[in-house]
Amino acid sequence: MTEQDLRVGLVGAGKMGADHARRLHERVSNAKLVAIGDPDLDRAKRAASGIEGCRTHGDPAEVISTSDVDAVVLATPGATHEPLLLAAIERGIPVLCEKPLTPDSKSALRVVEAEQAAGRRLVQVGFMRRFDPEYRELKRLLDAGDFGRALLMHCAHRNPSTPPGFTDEMMVFDSAVHEFDTTRWLLDEEIAAITVRHPRRSATAPEGLRDPKLITIESTGGVVVDVELFVNCGFGYQVRCEAVCERGTALVGGSAGMFSHTEGRWGGDVTKDFRDRFMQAFDLEFQRWVHAARGGGIDGASAWDGYAAAAVCEAGLAALADDCRTEVDMIAKPDFYSTS
Amino acid sequence: MTEQDLRVGLVGAGKMGADHARRLHERVSNAKLVAIGDPDLDRAKRAASGIEGCRTHGDPAEVISTSDVDAVVLATPGATHEPLLLAAIERGIPVLCEKPLTPDSKSALRVVEAEQAAGRRLVQVGFMRRFDPEYRELKRLLDAGDFGRALLMHCAHRNPSTPPGFTDEMMVFDSAVHEFDTTRWLLDEEIAAITVRHPRRSATAPEGLRDPKLITIESTGGVVVDVELFVNCGFGYQVRCEAVCERGTALVGGSAGMFSHTEGRWGGDVTKDFRDRFMQAFDLEFQRWVHAARGGGIDGASAWDGYAAAAVCEAGLAALADDCRTEVDMIAKPDFYSTS
Amino acid sequence: MTEQDLRVGLVGAGKMGADHARRLHERVSNAKLVAIGDPDLDRAKRAASGIEGCRTHGDPAEVISTSDVDAVVLATPGATHEPLLLAAIERGIPVLCEKPLTPDSKSALRVVEAEQAAGRRLVQVGFMRRFDPEYRELKRLLDAGDFGRALLMHCAHRNPSTPPGFTDEMMVFDSAVHEFDTTRWLLDEEIAAITVRHPRRSATAPEGLRDPKLITIESTGGVVVDVELFVNCGFGYQVRCEAVCERGTALVGGSAGMFSHTEGRWGGDVTKDFRDRFMQAFDLEFQRWVHAARGGGIDGASAWDGYAAAAVCEAGLAALADDCRTEVDMIAKPDFYSTS
Amino acid sequence: MTEQDLRVGLVGAGKMGADHARRLHERVSNAKLVAIGDPDLDRAKRAASGIEGCRTHGDPAEVISTSDVDAVVLATPGATHEPLLLAAIERGIPVLCEKPLTPDSKSALRVVEAEQAAGRRLVQVGFMRRFDPEYRELKRLLDAGDFGRALLMHCAHRNPSTPPGFTDEMMVFDSAVHEFDTTRWLLDEEIAAITVRHPRRSATAPEGLRDPKLITIESTGGVVVDVELFVNCGFGYQVRCEAVCERGTALVGGSAGMFSHTEGRWGGDVTKDFRDRFMQAFDLEFQRWVHAARGGGIDGASAWDGYAAAAVCEAGLAALADDCRTEVDMIAKPDFYSTS
Structure with missing residues (x-):
């Protein structure tokens, strides 16, 4: 584990993203928020205001590709996640991805497979109740x-x-x-x-x-x-x-x-509301993720959990449609995810 | 309503019956336990011991047919209820019947019909949670x-x-x-x-x-x-x-x-146990039933409730057998039971 | 213990007395309210209404002196208690006396002494929380x-x-x-x-x-x-x-x-209010007192407790007056009251 | 307020001090633990182990006097506090001082006076319940x-x-x-x-x-x-x-x-124990103090509160000695502390 602060890039500066920007800046140790990306650049700038050394990008993908970003927090809508996750996996940097992993199990499986191919668990899904x-x-x-x-x-x-x-x-x-x-x-x-x-x-x-x-x-x-x-x-x-x-x-x-x-x-x-109820859980989730990410890993729900x-x-x-009992259709759990 | 104490006959001197004997004797106002019937006469005698003026019968039916019994508490197993309930209805006296009314809906319906024929609600089922x-x-x-x-x-x-x-x-x-x-x-x-x-x-x-x-x-x-x-x-x-x-x-x-x-x-x-939890409910049930029975009626779950x-x-x-959703099959509620 | 119902006389038909009249009539077993006395005879009549066989007296003392009263409930103001308690002790009948026993310790001590002279604990003070x-x-x-x-x-x-x-x-x-x-x-x-x-x-x-x-x-x-x-x-x-x-x-x-x-x-x-909170306690107090009084005794706080x-x-x-710590001045507990 | 991390020196590496070292290193944002002083140098070294860039001193005073320390946490016994607090005040750096401020009101008053003379509130007492x-x-x-x-x-x-x-x-x-x-x-x-x-x-x-x-x-x-x-x-x-x-x-x-x-x-x-009960309070106290100390101030109980x-x-x-009511003897609150 490096002893340097983790340089975090945040993708998505909506309500949740802006909350996470404050969290990373004010309450999480061993981390430094260095970049915020949002297609709405003004929103990104508002979220970054008062955070010294935090730049903004109108293209979220840039946050992930920049070499001084050690790890990424993903807080955009689920539909945008897949390419961003695949990019982070390709660069080999840890991602804390707000749920859902992706909008459906098929795309989620692609993330799971990419992660396996990369040989290392890099993706954590933000199930904060844990x-x-x-x-x-x-x-x-x-x-x-x-x-x-x-x-x-x-x-x-x-x-x-x-x-x-x-x-x-x-x-x-x-x-x-x-x-x-x-x-x-x-x-x-x-x-x-x-x-x-x-x-x-x-x-x-x-x-x-x-x-x-x-x-x-x-x-x-x-x-x-x-x-x-x-x-x-x-x-x-x-x-x-x-x-x-x-x-x-x-x-x-x-x-x-x-x-x-x-x-x-x-x-x-x-x-x-849920922020009020799970404020402490979010803070602990981020703090533990930062500690894990400094070692290159995750500490929470995995991509597999996102797929499941x-x-x-x-x-x-x-x-819901049929008003009847439905069995869940999913692949067997790969060995890659067998140890928690 | 008569101002005399209600003369109660108890049928069944098992654990529950014996409890009710104590309840009627020690904690319920405006009632007098005058007879206890149980095929096991010794058991009836034990339940009646210390209750002055309370006689015992080896034939439960005698309790119901005796003219000095104004109302009956039924605490025998459900399988024995039907003829005893019909006898009480025939004599026109109120009955507080421990659940179940009878073991099945067909026999329960016969009690409901007999009561309707008699023209007066006489049967109360002992759902004490009410x-x-x-x-x-x-x-x-x-x-x-x-x-x-x-x-x-x-x-x-x-x-x-x-x-x-x-x-x-x-x-x-x-x-x-x-x-x-x-x-x-x-x-x-x-x-x-x-x-x-x-x-x-x-x-x-x-x-x-x-x-x-x-x-x-x-x-x-x-x-x-x-x-x-x-x-x-x-x-x-x-x-x-x-x-x-x-x-x-x-x-x-x-x-x-x-x-x-x-x-x-x-x-x-x-x-x-349930006696511990619902002690006060049982006492209140009996006290209210005694007040209602002195007026010739009931105050609680009816024969209809027992049938339902x-x-x-x-x-x-x-x-249970099929592990699937089953619809309840029952007759429409007779007007006779329409007012609570 | 007699197996007859306890014939109770009630002295005092104010709010508390009227409550007790209902309690004795409707919810307490083995007791019969036979007389209510109150200087305000109308009030006594209202409290007795609907209770068959319950007569009323304008002179409270008459309730205590009548031979068909087996036991007395005292619900008048404390200032009136002493002579009524002494009369009941003299007649040798149990009294359930609403607190206070008497308005001061000196008069309370006279009741205690009279009871000791009578040789039997007859006075119970209505501390219902017990x-x-x-x-x-x-x-x-x-x-x-x-x-x-x-x-x-x-x-x-x-x-x-x-x-x-x-x-x-x-x-x-x-x-x-x-x-x-x-x-x-x-x-x-x-x-x-x-x-x-x-x-x-x-x-x-x-x-x-x-x-x-x-x-x-x-x-x-x-x-x-x-x-x-x-x-x-x-x-x-x-x-x-x-x-x-x-x-x-x-x-x-x-x-x-x-x-x-x-x-x-x-x-x-x-x-x-306290009736709401202690309803069950009052009912239990009365029921237990009736059982004890049928045996000629009490089951609750004694005259000594009233004195203390x-x-x-x-x-x-x-x-209160001096805003300082004050020691309690009382006689040593007589052996007469030593066993609870 | 500087946007740099606050460089914190910790004085005292006992149980509480060692806890605070972990806290500052692992859970508090915008702070960096740079020095730990304890007369027991081994203890200081154990507390500093695994914290990159954190040096140790056998002389607590050195922690306060070193120019790269922006603020101090004081976790030594109360008897040692006064000179350390005065040194910090003299250097003009914020101190978070575990209670008590000092062992008695006379010495506490000297700290209060020194702080007033310095013209700025620098001393916070660690009353974590706030x-x-x-x-x-x-x-x-x-x-x-x-x-x-x-x-x-x-x-x-x-x-x-x-x-x-x-x-x-x-x-x-x-x-x-x-x-x-x-x-x-x-x-x-x-x-x-x-x-x-x-x-x-x-x-x-x-x-x-x-x-x-x-x-x-x-x-x-x-x-x-x-x-x-x-x-x-x-x-x-x-x-x-x-x-x-x-x-x-x-x-x-x-x-x-x-x-x-x-x-x-x-x-x-x-x-x-209190760590279990007030863990979250300690964390919040430190986080808020770090934010305040970066601006040169405090955010919690003041030296005045320590004196009181x-x-x-x-x-x-x-x-305690006299078993009687004792009035508190203290000076009037200086205007310097009048706004909270």
Whole structure:
């Protein structure tokens, strides 16, 4: 590992990218943000403002090709990822890629294959929940087998409301995908099948959106996971996961924080959005990635995890259309990804 | 309403019957336990011991036919209920019948029809959760529509362990039946369909029992309810229900009671069994039934509710066998039962 | 013990008395309310309405002297208690006396002495918290010594608001007296000294009332108990007690009940008043008292407990005036009261 | 503000110092640890191992006097602080000084005066709780006045056990001092008086230590704060603070984290020590200090806060000896510190 600060290039200066620019500049150690690329050059400049020595590019590809960039953070829309990832792999530099890896499993597989051809895991997918302290505690418990094997998991994923244009498909690809990844990671098993059910629509759902949904996924080892997706619940952002094991249950994402009594009620505030809820997870994810990237590697969800998530999403899409149980179609896990 | 104490006859002096004898004698106002019938006369005598003026019968039917019995509590196995219920209906006296009403929907329907022929609702089924203060609070909330309409419910029903001989069918008929009833009652809707899923078996499950199960039921109005049934969970008895509504969620059966810190842990005790958890509900059920029975009526789940529960159980049995979604087959609700 | 129903006379038909009339008539087993006495005869009649066979008296003393009254519930103001208690003791019938026993320790001592002269404990003081299931669980824990000896207790006693005319003295005599009794009962020790402190007044306190107060009491065994009294807290009625022991802490009265998420908040409702919070405790107190009274005795706080509470209140009054630590002045406990 | 990384010198390589070395190297952005000084040079070398470009000194003063050190973290025992602080002030570089500022108020005042003479606030005291997200939320609530003014605060400060040689005085100077600081900070008032009470000793307390203690402090504005100090509670490390305001209460430090059911209990783990509990607070404190120090200033408790804490500790010492209420003796706050 080099002892120099990691010189990071950021591709994408939208809301998420701009957040990551601040994160890298203000809260992440051993890293230096040296370049920001965005087709909207003004946006790139705004994100770079106040960060000494950080240049901007209107062509994202330039960020990846420049020799003084040691590693890349990718925060553009998923549809743009494939060529950028392939370029980074070709240059042999680590990439932290916001999910999704790519928009579909076929293109994701091409990234996986390119990475294998390059002989080194360089691509990390930004599934930040893996860095949340509570999720990590649950992972530790399941790995240690303190309560025996997991049998069931109950998840809830609630957003206060959706932006205009949010669709049923996005509920699977953008929201449920996090549960697909945490399930795979917590259980260390792939997902074999998925079912989508639609209860009656909420009056709070915008026209055309079937909200809420109850998704059930089954792991290859027979664990059944139910996921409530309710993206117009109104009251806040909440992500909850309860693992039911043979000798006990464990819940993460329960109510937390300052506790008050006032106006006839006891309780506390629900977090408002995912940034609020997973701020610490994002920070830890970046800090650990920087440490790993300085050694040329990654420390988090791999390209394989990105491919697997895409495959489950595609099965989810079929399940959504047919209202029936759909098996996940994916290749066998290459040895290349066999050790976590 | 008469101002005299209600003279109650108890049929069945097993564990539950003996509990009810103590309850009636020691904690229920305006009632007097005057007779206990059980084919095992010794058992009846033990249950009656210390209760002045309480006689015993070896023939349960005698309890119902004796003129000084104003009302009957039925605590024998479900298979014996039908003739006893019909006898009580014929005599025109109120009955509080431990669930199930009868073992199947066909016989339950005969009770429903007999009651209609008699022209008066006399039969109450002992679904005690309807009297639990938290469940009542949830019912109030749903009826008032404070959070809009219910869309989903998440339930968990956990027992520490099962007695010898416990079967998959009993998980539906004896355990899940409570969730069937509370769902119908809370939503004021019938159940239209049921699905049973089997995650991998717990190592704590006795041979032959597929424990846990994940049951999903759908109400006629489109509410989807998932029910975790885990009857060998080891850690205690726990019943939980979370209603997800359009503008909020409400949970009953969460962790409660004395809260401690000791030996590196914060928390409290899980209740040990259903008597412990629903003691107050049973007491309230009996007290309210006595008040209603003094006026010649009932105050709780009706014979119709008993029939509907049986119909859902039968669909559950089919779903269990076929591992697929099964629609509930039941007659339309007679006007006789239209007002709650 | 007789197997007949206990014939109860109720003295006092105000708010509390009328509640007890309903309780005795509707929810308490093995008892029959036969007479209600109140100087305001109309009020007595209203309380007796609908209770068959319950007569009314304008002279409370008549209730106690009538031969068909087996036991008495006393719900008049404390200033009227002494002669009524002495009359009941003279007749040798059990009395359940709402707190306070009498308004001061001197008169309380006369009751104690009369009871000793009569040779039998007949007087029970209505400290209902002793019957609250959570407080009983805490008592069990302390008695068993699971966590070692108690060292400290932290209490809070909060009311939404005070009725007109509520005074500093009433905060001690009517509110804090409950903490004095529960402390004595939980620890099985007397209270040796009391200190009253005044933080800055709440803007919600009516003129002339120094609200909140922080009272500290010390047991004879050296346990220090702090009590927050805040009787215009606005948000509800809340009573909390945390015992800090050598190997753990235990809290009762924490937030409980249905749990919801709505409008940006998680949590539940605070109980509105003491009837709401201690309803179950009152019911259990009465039921157990009826069982004991049928055997001629009591089952709860004794006349001695009433005397001790009065002695602590008087020390509290002195502490209030002087803003300093005041020792409690009381006689040694007579052997007559030595066994609980 | 310079855009260069802050070159930090660390003085003191004990347990805390070594932790800070890791923190600065691995988790804090915009800083570079360039020197570690400790009279035990081996210890300094161990703390510096793996940190490229970090030299070591056997003379702590050298760290401060070297021109390439832009700011200093002081983690030596309090008795050594004064000359080191004065040296840093003289050089005009920011210092983050672990508490206490100095061992007594007289020496603390000399630091305060030196800083005023230098004309710039350079000294920050490491009261890390001010950076805990929950405490900050409470501070925000109190500042905004959402619940009206604070009237009372209830605090508990519990440690599993004490190291050998821990004394009554250390319970005040090392433990309670955190509550003194958070009280001053939360209320934005000074502390006027302090009382110490001793309940009976815990059997878990080592000989000679009067554990637990109940300390009461009063703010200049009349807020009364009770603090349970129990440093051999056995079950874990726990810090709790409940502010009681005119229209509501707010608690921080309540039970949090993963929630489980197992072995008859529901609940979670108590944190084991202060590093575990306040890890995030330490990280945030350092990150914010680095940002402030790059601009030549501080962002946290000032030298004045260190002096005030020392003055309260001294009053606490007197209160400890005399078992009586002691007023805090301190100078009026200089204008120099008047803006926070």
